[in-house]
Amino acid sequence: MNTLYEAVIERLDQNNLWQFPGGVHPPGQKERSNTQPIQRMSIPEVLYVPVKQHTGVEGDIIVTVGESVLKGQPLTRSSLPFAVPVHAPTSGKITEITPQPSAHPSGVPEMAITLVPDGNDTCAMLKPLSQYQQLPKSTVIEAICDAGISGLGGAGFPTHIKVSPTKPIDFLIINGIECEPYISSDDRLMREHAWQIRQGIDVLNYLIEPKCIIVAVEDNKPQAIEALTIACQDSEHYRVVSVPTVYPAGGEKQLVQVLTGREIPRKGLPADVGCVMFNVGTCYAIADAIFSGKPLTERVVTITGSAIEEPQNVWAMLGTPVLHLLTHAGYLPHKQQEQHVIMGGPMMGFTVTRLTVPVVKITNCLLVPAKNELPAPEDERACIRCGFCADVCPATLLPQQLYWYSKSKEYDNAEEYNLFDCIECGACAYVCPSEIPLVHYYRKAKADIRNLRDEKDKSDKAKARFEARKARLLAEKEAREEKHRLAAQARKQAMEKSDSGAKDKIAAALARAKAKKSQSTENSESPQSTAQEKKAQVQAAVARAKAKKAQTAQNETTSADKKAQVQAAVVRAKAKKAQTAQNETTSADKKPDADTASNNKTSGTQVQDQPEMSDAERQKREKIAQAIARAKARKLNQQNSSGDS
Amino acid sequence: MKLSLRSSPHQHVRRDTGAVMRLVCYAALPGIAAQVVFFGWGVIVQLILAITTAILAEAAVLLLRKKSLERTLSDYSALLTALLLAISIPPLAPWWVIVIGSVFAIVVVKQLYGGLGYNMFNPAMAAYIMLLISFPVQMTQWLPPQSIAENSASIIDAASVVFTGFTLEGYSIAQLQVNADGVTMATPLDSVKTALLSGQTYSESLNSPMFNGAAGKGWLWVSIAYLVGGLALIKLRVISWHIPGSLLLAVAATSLMFYAVSPDNFASPYFHLVNGSAIIGAFFIATDPVSASTTPRGRMVFGALIGFWIVIIRLFGNYPDAVAFAVVIMNMAVPLIDYYTQPRTYGHSRRSR
Ligand code: SF4
Ligand code: SF4
Numbered sequence: 001m002n003t004l005y006e007a008v009i010e011r012l013d014q015n016n017l018w019q020f021p022g023g024v025h026p027p028g029q030k031e032r033s034n035t036q037p038i039q040r041m042s043i044p045e046v047l048y049v050p051v052k053q054h055t056g057v058e059g060d061i062i063v064t065v066g067e068s069v070l071k072g073q074p075l076t077r078s079s080l081p082f083a084v085p086v087h088a089p090t091s092g093k094i095t096e097i098t099p100q101p102s103a104h105p106s107g108v109p110e111m112a113i114t115l116v117p118d119g120n121d122t123c124a125m126l127k128p129l130s131q132y133q134q135l136p137k138s139t140v141i142e143a144i145c146d147a148g149i150s151g152l153g154g155a156g157f158p159t160h161i162k163v164s165p166t167k168p169i170d171f172l173i174i175n176g177i178e179c180e181p182y183i184s185s186d187d188r189l190m191r192e193h194a195w196q197i198r199q200g201i202d203v204l205n206y207l208i209e210p211k212c213i214i215v216a217v218e219d220n221k222p223q224a225i226e227a228l229t230i231a232c233q234d235s236e237h238y239r240v241v242s243v244p245t246v247y248p249a250g251g252e253k254q255l256v257q258v259l260t261g262r263e264i265p266r267k268g269l270p271a272d273v274g275c276v277m278f279n280v281g282t283c284y285a286i287a288d289a290i291f292s293g294k295p296l297t298e299r300v301v302t303i304t305g306s307a308i309e310e311p312q313n314v315w316a317m318l319g320t321p322v323l324h325l326l327t328h329a330g331y332l333p334h335k336q337q338e339q340h341v342i343m344g345g346p347m348m349g350f351t352v353t354r355l356t357v358p359v360v361k362i363t364n365c366l367l368v369p370a371k372n373e374l375p376a377p378e379d380e381r382a383c384i385r386c387g388f389c390a391d392v393c394p395a396t397l398l399p400q401q402l403y404w405y406s407k408s409k410e411y412d413n414a415e416e417y418n419l420f421d422c423i424e425c426g427a428c429a430y431v432c433p434s435e436i437p438l439v440h441y442y443r444k445a446k447a448d449i450r451n452l453r454d455e456k457d458k459s460d461k462a463k464a465r466f467e468a469r470k471a472r473l474l475a476e477k478e479a480r481e482e483k484h485r486l487a488a489q490a491r492k493q494a495m496e497k498s499d500s501g502a503k504d505k506i507a508a509a510l511a512r513a514k515a516k517k518s519q520s521t522e523n524s525e526s527p528q529s530t531a532q533e534k535k536a537q538v539q540a541a542v543a544r545a546k547a548k549k550a551q552t553a554q555n556e557t558t559s560a561d562k563k564a565q566v567q568a569a570v571v572r573a574k575a576k577k578a579q580t581a582q583n584e585t586t587s588a589d590k591k592p593d594a595d596t597a598s599n600n601k602t603s604g605t606q607v608q609d610q611p612e613m614s615d616a617e618r619q620k621r622e623k624i625a626q627a628i629a630r631a632k633a634r635k636l637n638q639q640n641s642s643g644d645s
Numbered sequence: 646m647k648l649s650l651r652s653s654p655h656q657h658v659r660r661d662t663g664a665v666m667r668l669v670c671y672a673a674l675p676g677i678a679a680q681v682v683f684f685g686w687g688v689i690v691q692l693i694l695a696i697t698t699a700i701l702a703e704a705a706v707l708l709l710r711k712k713s714l715e716r717t718l719s720d721y722s723a724l725l726t727a728l729l730l731a732i733s734i735p736p737l738a739p740w741w742v743i744v745i746g747s748v749f750a751i752v753v754v755k756q757l758y759g760g761l762g763y764n765m766f767n768p769a770m771a772a773y774i775m776l777l778i779s780f781p782v783q784m785t786q787w788l789p790p791q792s793i794a795e796n797s798a799s800i801i802d803a804a805s806v807v808f809t810g811f812t813l814e815g816y817s818i819a820q821l822q823v824n825a826d827g828v829t830m831a832t833p834l835d836s837v838k839t840a841l842l843s844g845q846t847y848s849e850s851l852n853s854p855m856f857n858g859a860a861g862k863g864w865l866w867v868s869i870a871y872l873v874g875g876l877a878l879i880k881l882r883v884i885s886w887h888i889p890g891s892l893l894l895a896v897a898a899t900s901l902m903f904y905a906v907s908p909d910n911f912a913s914p915y916f917h918l919v920n921g922s923a924i925i926g927a928f929f930i931a932t933d934p935v936s937a938s939t940t941p942r943g944r945m946v947f948g949a950l951i952g953f954w955i956v957i958i959r960l961f962g963n964y965p966d967a968v969a970f971a972v973v974i975m976n977m978a979v980p981l982i983d984y985y986t987q988p989r990t991y992g993h994s995r996r997s998r
Contacts, residue, residue: 024658253991340648342651348654349655379716382760396988398939401939421993427654430658433660434662434762439654
């Protein structure tokens with residue numbers, strides 16, 4: 001259930017905030033670095049500007065090796081919605097475009113542009129949009145994207161995506177919590193640049209149109225609260241809220257809960273509960289881009305820890321190697337037992353793999369602790385199930401169970417205990433009396449589960465492919481088997497028939513079939529008078545018999561074959577002759593329908609071949625014979641052709 | 646330069662398992678002091694015996710399992726187990742009782758299950774039950790406070806009883822148990838129970854010499870001393886209030902139910918709370934992290950059910966006290982309780998189950 005807007009406002013008015021469960025109170029250690037103003041550093045000798053410094057996809061590189069660039073010149077172009085460009089932090093020459101060790105716990109090399117500064121720091125700025133309120137929102141959003149702004153708080157989410165929420169927003173939350181110990185970069189920024197932060201918030205206000213704006217600062221930063229309160233005092237719309245100091249109050253989910261009593265649903269976004277959140281540093285960068293046309297090329301970084309001579313905050317160009325910052329602030333390696341530098345805070349930061357690792361948009365702190373300051377954990381002991389971890393978990397998980405299942409690789413159970421809702425804040429490991437590196441186990445388990453899922457995806461696809469193929473093969477096989485079965489059946493039947501042997505039988509059957517066929521042909525062909533029909537039938541029977549004989553003979557012996565052929569030839573010849581005679585007669589008589597057997601009543605026509613039959617009777621017989629002969633010839637032809645096939 | 650890599654968080658509270666266990670031991674000191682005052686030096690003799698045995702037993706097992714002696718012993722869990730067992734048994738019980746109990750607790754209940762963190766049962770309580778069942782006579786010989794004050798004034802005297810069965814002056818425990826009036830004395834729980842069984846009412850039973858004067862107040866003071874230590878543990882965030890709070894509440898509620906129905910036949914909630922080891926059980930025994938439930942709601946259920954069982958077993962069982970039985974019964978139910986009391990995770994609309 002979402003807390004109602006009015007209820008939230010009421011409680012904000014009374015400064016009666018909500019609480020998130022758990023949380024820890026590690027010593028702040030902020031006073032080490034937050035007393036001095038933010039310093040300017042010398043330009044480093046070399047900059048490694050990673051092309052991707054945010055969550056999303058990288059832009060296309062639009063510069064080449066050897067090219068000279070000006071400060072603020074874009075090095076990549078955003079071609080996809082989730083791409084954010086990077087810009088040259090100073091003027092100089094590009095000497096290399098290769099993967100370099102990244103600002104990531106693993107240090108895996110990522111594509112970076114190596115820039116050797118020329119020391120002149122010559123600028124090429126973007127066009128400021130100081131009259132942004134008269135411009136369409138899309139123009140302003142585009143300007144924010146072109147300035148390369150992504151969240152400076154931690155996740156590094158592209159800002160231009162966040163400023164165009166799809167849901168109505170109740171609360172625009174500006175996160176100035178900075179709950180991790182040691183870090184004071186946001187603190188100093190708020191103290192020194194409250195007005196510019198306010199300007200950035202104005203831009204966000206214009207773009208997002210929230211019902212209410214909350215600027216939240218932990219109560220351990222009274223000067224920052226004061227500065228922001230003054231900066232925001234002219235508008236009732238802006239509320240600067242002091243939040244009790246407890247780690248991790250600055251987590252997005254936790255801050256939403258503390259300020260509004262609402263919980264971001266699992267796998268949801270703050271916008272789902274009417275909230276959207278920006279870091280104070282992001283607001284500062286937005287103001288830079290909109291009012292001065294300055295793209296995001298530098299940020300405030302805290303350099304602190306007991307192995308640093310002068311802990312302080314500095315403006316660091318993005319891409320500055322860690323070593324340059326350490327040298328600037330005075331690194332004292334002898335104070336460390338094992339050399340290690342933490343990027344980020346003591347709770348969630350990671351140790352860098354090399355000192356060439358560059359500062360990126362989300363780098364807020366370099367922590368270099370002395371020997372006994374943050375000692376390496378001893379070997380873990382057995383979990384005594386004290387539940388301290390569960391008491392401090394801000395996500396209300398049961399870390400001891402997650403640990404148990406992660407360690408024993410019972411990943412199904414780990415997921416059932418909501419491993420993926422762990423925000424890796426480290427509160428549990430911070431309090432664990434057995435010094436179990438709990439978060440380390442969770443990260444490993446999560447990575448394993450993700451890998452397994454990927455693999456499963458892959459294997460599922462492969463399996464689907466395999467199944468489809470199997471089904472196809474099976475279908476084919478069945479079809480083949482059916483065919484074989486039918487063929488075998490036919491063969492078997494044939495075998496059975498031929499068992500009783502005699503070829504004659506087959507021949508006889510064939511002849512029978514053929515005769516039948518011829519009969520049906522005849523029937524359909526000769527619709528004559530009954531007498532004729534009878535005769536014809538007789539003739540046909542004779543012909544059948546003859547054909548049978550002929551066939552048999554043909555099958556049996558060559559001589560018979562010959563005889564039959566001769567006979568057939570004779571029959572054919574006779575028929576031809578008869579035909580020709582008839583044709584002659586008809587042509588002589590000029591009778592049009594001479595070839596029809598029914599025209600038998602025509603006047604006396606002489607057929608020269610058969611002088612003894614000159615009467616109508618003879619004519620009739622002739623015609624019948626003709627027809628028979630034709631039929632015979634056709635039949636024989638048929639027989640021959642069918643016999644051949 | 647070679648940089649060393651570490652995993653976050655890089656910071657830890659400086660309170661390790663050993664420190665936690667030590668704090669619990671310290672918190673038991675006021676209670677132990679009260680026991681010494683009212684029940685004599687016997688408890689100190691028992692403590693020395695128990696701790697020595699437990700540590701030797703643990704060391705022996707670790708040697709056999711080829712584990713680091715120093716690391717495991719420095720978690721102080723064996724010490725705490727021994728302490729809890731020693732304060733639970735009669736102060737003048739024979740030496741071999743506590744020795745057997747300690748060895749059993751460490752070797753069988755803890756190490757055979759896989760060591761600290763893997764044991765299902767509370768080692769001290771499992772050992773207590775084993776002793777109670779095996780040696781019922783020795784395990785129920787509680788001396789009335791004043792008799793101890795009269796007969797075993799020094800630690801030497803107490804040690805003599807523990808090791809030989811006789812005081813330096815030659816009295817046996819059985820003799821010591823009989824007071825001047827010739828009535829055998831036991832614990833308040835025992836005597837009330839016996840009185841109720843013999844037909845007396847609850848209020849009549851309270852008139853027994855057992856509850857007179859300083860003697861009657863002995864148990865009360867011991868309970869108060871342990872209560873102070875327990876509250877300190879909560880204050881120091883070594884234990885959470887859930888288990889002791891729900892346990893004591895349940896003891897009160899359950900006994901009130903019976904007392905309200907029939908005040909003559911059942912003892913009052915107050916009586917149940919201050920007598921016997923209800924307070925020790927609530928703050929020091931049921932809170933043993935390894936064998937208790939770990940979810941916040943689970944702890945409440947766990948504590949409440951222990952409280953309920955304590956009263957039921959006290960009223961209807963055959964044994965003088967019930968904390969050990971109640972705890973061990975509920976130890977068995979812990980996996981179930983944990984399973985059903987998983988808290989609702991942030992952003993989830995409901996509990997997972
Ligand atoms: S804090 Fe450590 S020892 Fe205690 S339950 Fe959690 S993981 Fe186990
Ligand atoms: S790291 Fe995860 S499990 Fe541990 S306290 Fe934070 S959210 Fe809870």
